[in-house]
Amino acid sequence: MRIFTTLMGSACLLTSALAGPMVHHIEYVTPRAGQRGTTVEVTIEGAFIKEARELLFYRPGIRCIELKSLPSLPQPRSTIHGGFIEDSVLAKIQIDADCPLGLHPFKLRTATELTTLSTFAVTRFPIVKEAQEDQPVPMNSAVLGRMDTKQVGDVDAYLVTGRKGEHLSVEVDSVWLTEKFYAGSEFDLTTRILDASGKELVRNDDSAIHLQDPVLSTILPADGEYRVEVKQRIYTSGGNGYYLAHIGSNHRPLAIYPAGGMKGEKLAATLLGDPAGDDAIQITLPAQPGDFAFNDTMPSPLMMRVSEFPNVLEAKEADETTVSSLPAALNGRIEAANDADSFRVKAKAGDRWRVRVFARSFGTPLDPRLTIRKADAETDEVTADDSTLPDRDLWAMSRQIQRKELMDPAVIWEPKSDGDYLINITDMRGLGDPTSVYRIEVEPVRDEINTFIQARVIDMVECPRLTSIAVPQGGRWTVNVNLVDAPGSRYKGELDLVVHGLPQGVRMIAPRLLAGQRQVPVQFIADAGTRPQTALISITCKATDGTPLLSRSQQSFPFLGHSGGHAWHSFVVNDYAFAVTEPTPYQIDVEQPSIPLSQNGELTLPVKITRKPGFDEAIEHQFDWVPSGVEGEPTLTIAAGKNEGTLRLSASQSATPGTYPLAMTASTTGGSYYLGAGRIRASSAFIDITIAQPYIALKSNPAAVRRGEKAQVVWDVEHKKPFEGEATATLLGLPKGVTVINTPKLKSGDKHLTFEISASPESLLGQYKELSCEITVTERNQQIRQRTGKAILRVDPALQQAALK
Incomplete structure (x- = not known):
């Protein structure tokens, strides 16, 4: 699995909420880093995490060996955009001696949820905590510091002793380290190295290799004590800015040439940009093509490529x-x-x-x-x-x-x-x-179609209610999977989705994707006996006609952004976090319709909640995915103590006829309605919705009526498919003062539909172009509503009024 990190400043169906509180499960991880080969106690703070069960890391070499929930705060502590901290968890994290360096993304499984993503950093140096001004630190240390942004001109200084001719290299991770979803320049730091007399030897603000985070290195001119200063680049009172400053005697090349080679080969390369000069080395490249991180004694690697x-x-x-x-x-x-x-x-x-x-x-x-x-x-x-x-x-x-x-x-x-x-x-x-x-x-160029899970919400913030996969024991979870064609890929046929890495007792139901379809609801079902657990899974595409096809998975997580702006830092992972959680206290079912949904029509679906003893909360329900041209009602609520509800679907004329699988999503009403933290979610089984042509199409010539008189609006009827019995018709779009006198019925085979209308003396004069009809057909004891036709009605003055004019 590859993981990409960066710095720098497909859509899922949204519910009715355009924006809401940005309540994240995990807000702070303290300490932010640990050394290879050690075990570290880490406090995770956030909301709705008090029932913590398991920590899932995406990368190897690091694991949680003990997890304990701590007492909740008596009063929540606010963060930003409606977020807050109330709960905390103590995790004992074991880091292998050969654990990959850098950031390790993780999620926490609670009793009923899989949390938002956070990160923990692994360094090769021992950790030292910032404790005082002009703090002495050993050479080859990683200092966990904090920039007090409420103190103008806050400068953290560290004193280190070195020998003439050796390196003094400093890398400060700040933007790179942050787990904040919203922040500003409090994470934009600058660093310099001074000798004992106060002479500046070298400084760095931004670096090509780490962008906003400084990287600098020098050869010490004499034995003695040196001062490493870290300060904020631009003053802001936005809050605390945490950083990890690696201070070491390691070399710090800035590039490697050539920056890659053939898989498995022994590559002759040169390290460039170190203050001691260039250095020729030999590197044995891995057997798998793709990105490769070269590192020897440095805190962070040089990126390379391995090719075929x-x-x-x-x-x-x-x-x-x-x-x-x-x-x-x-x-x-x-x-x-x-x-x-x-x-x-x-x-x-x-x-x-x-x-x-x-x-x-x-x-x-x-x-x-x-x-x-x-x-x-x-x-x-x-x-x-x-x-x-x-x-x-x-x-x-x-x-x-x-x-x-x-x-x-x-x-x-x-x-x-x-x-x-x-x-x-x-x-x-x-x-x-x-x-x-x-x-x-x-x-x-090769044919390649890849999958990703992403929800379009404000600022692309992670939205667990739309992007997480947390399947309750004996229950279901449905998530929208998006597809994207790699540049130059020409395969346009039908596709099947294939899942890799699912735990035993869990299965995936994925509808076949039609040619050109690039989003589909995918459902996971966990048997009642499946134990709660976490896993990393991937979902790939397979061409149904046997065409060779490359396919991978990907999911992105932004950090350090602003409302309406761009995230400076993001994580991209090539696996999806997956969890089996404890059972939900309710089950949702939606009745399989026995009739189709007509173009320009509506369909009402009965919903049923089965509650476990003692559970009496309100339940929200909605469709998170519908076919193109179909709309679902906004989120509706089944009140506490009630067990039944309905939800309507409507189809436009552009809806493509066919049969589509749909699943309803339900959740409790506590916690965060926008991102979904703190809610217990479940999914119904798939039902099949068939979109069909309408029963009839109506056309009408322009009609007119005078004030105080009667007239007719006559529609020509085109029958597109037969129906039994009589359909009722309602005339829509009439102006104020004009009413329908009769209630016409329509039978299969009728060629005309006539409405008798009457205009009052006070009816509004003018031309009205939006007349249409709603046709209601009863089939298999279900009502099907269809809107059709477009007519013009002119309301004229009464004859006496017209004569006076």
Whole structure:
């Protein structure tokens, strides 16, 4: 499983609430970090977590070995946007000696929920807590500090003793470390190193490798004590800004060249950007292609790529580098201002290549511009500055989440003719730097359709009621799964979804996706005897006609954003968190309709609640997914003590005929109505809804009536399918003062439908263009309502009034 992190400032059906309190299960994790090979006691604070049962980590090497709920606060402590802290949990976390460094996302399973996501950091250095001004700390320490944003000019200083000629390297994780959903520049820090006399040796505010978080390193000029200062870059009183400052004697290269190679090979590479100079190394690459994090003694890694095709290195002294064949990975550096590199490749018309640049995604300062042109042409066939593709392998990302990977161009290249082509790369600002490393992967386009789970709510904040998977014992959970086609993918046929990693006793029901359909409700069912537990699962696509298809899962979680703004930091994971929870105290069932839902019609569905003894709360219910062209009623409530209700569906003329599976979602009414924290949720079984053509279609010529007189509105009837008995008709859209005298009936085969109308002396004059009819057909003891027709009615003055005029 790959996990991507970043810094920087498909839709699911919404309920009637446009916005609401941002109540997250987890608000604070203290301490925020622990050292490899240790066991750490961590306090998790938030809301609705007092019945904590289990901690689920997404990455290996870390686990919770003990979990204990602490007493709730006597009064909730407010956070932001309606959030609050009331409960806390003490977790004992065991970290393996070889646990991957960096952030480890996790969720908490409670008795009835799977919480919002938070993170815990793992470092190679021992943890030291900030305790005083000018605090002495050992070399190779990770200091957990806090920037007091209510104190103007707060500066945290740490004193460390070093020897002449050794490194002093500092990495401050702040934006990178935060688990806040809303915050500001209190996390934007700057750092500098000073000698004993107060002379500044080096400083850093923003870094290419970590963006807003500072990274700096120097070679100490003498034995002695040195001062490391951490302070806020821009003053804000927004709250406490926590950070983790790694202070060590490790080297700190800023890039590696080449930044990747073939899977399984021993790669000769050079570390770049360290104050001691470049360093040649050998790296054995993993056997699996994809992203690779290289690390030796550093607090954070250098990102690389592993491919299934060979490297081509730029020929430094030549104007062009010849590439013998494609696919290939093209590697080089833009080392000086206005530097430009070209690679000559052979291509044929009809070839389809995916060309991706990796530069900013590696944390290098290069802002790449990619062009491709025929070698003997004067104009480019392809020009790209930023990513023009919808995924960059990040298809679950919202436009409200910014990532440095999206600054690297990626294109689908289809050569227009046979011949030699030049793939060119420059810095779009005309800049250059010895650490401006790039890698261009050119590989054939393959059919690929991926799944993601994401809900469109305000600021893309995680919404457990729409994106979580927490199946109650003996119950059901339904979630909307979205699909996205990878750039260049041409498969347009039907798809089946396949689940991987489900615990024993749980099964998934996923309807087949029709050609072009890109969202579907997926239901999970847990047997009554399935034990409560957590797991990581994935859902992939399979072509029903056997076409080879690549497919992966993904889910994104934004942090550190503003209302209406962009998140600075986000997590993207390639597995879905899954839980079996304890049984719900109720069950919801919706009756399978025996009649279809007509286009331009309505259908009423009876709902039943079965309560366990002692449970008497109100229950909300709604459809979280309906087919295109169909609308469900907003959330309705079955009152406390009641067991029955109804919910209506309506279909527009654009609804596509066919049969669709629908499931109703229910929840208790406590907790957060918007994000869903604190509610007990369950799902009904799937029912089949058939959308059909309407029974009739009506047309009418314009009609007129005078004040004080009677007239007729006559509709021509087109029968589209037969019905039994008589249908009733209601004329809609009449102006004030005009009423219907008769109540006409309609039988199958009738060619006309006539309404007798009467206009009072005070009826409103004018032309009214929105007359229509509601037809009610009774079939199998259920009423089907259909709206049809569009007519014009003119209300004229009475004859006497007209004569006076």
